[in-house]
Amino acid sequence: MLGEYVKETRSKRGLSQAELAKLADLSPSFICRIEKGDYKSVTLASLNKLSRALKVSINELSNFVLEKGPKDDLLKKTPYEIMNELQLSLPAVVPVYAAIDSRQIIEYVFVPRELALSGGREMKLIGIKSSDLEYDNVVHKGDIIICGKDMEPAPGDLCLKMEGDRMVIAPYKKKEDIFALIVQVVRVVKKLN
Secondary structure, three states: OHHHHHHHHHHHOOOOHHHHHHHHOOOHHHHHHHHOOOOOOOOHHHHHHHHHHHOOOHHHHHHHHHHHOOOOOHHHOOHHHHHHHHHHHOOEEEEEEOOOOOOOEEEEEEEOHHHHEEOOEEOOEEEEEOOOOOEOOOEOOOOEEEEEOOOOOOOOOEEEEEEOOEEEEEEOOOHHHEEEEEEEEEOOOOOOO
């Protein structure tokens, strides 16, 4: 059930309903209704915001909604609503640069579109080949780091930041420090020729 899943995931992340509402740009009463099992006002946009704030897949959340009741009747939706839902199901194309200060695109990667959404609008994502950037067991040399420069990080999110004259990966602490929010790491296992 969606309500139980949201409440459990929110608790695991150590967030109150009010904190989750602020992160998701939704009202606290909306979060309360969701956790109580009232899905009448759930839209794809609100699920998108909720999935980003909880750091879970939008598909996971929408599956809970679809299991709750009958599937939406496409005839009850406007063409705009149908097109918007179709667009959200398409992947976002992200250019990958050789380095942070490079202007040369070396390849493109496809990522889930919900990664590019922040505050209900689509943000520009960039990819950076991590030739000299590493972080614990998360980012290795050669991985592609997908970043959003205009996205608002939450405490603990991994970010690119300047340390002296070089770029490093570190958890978010304060806004002045960050260059970009890391939204996904694409592991490069083997390059095919």
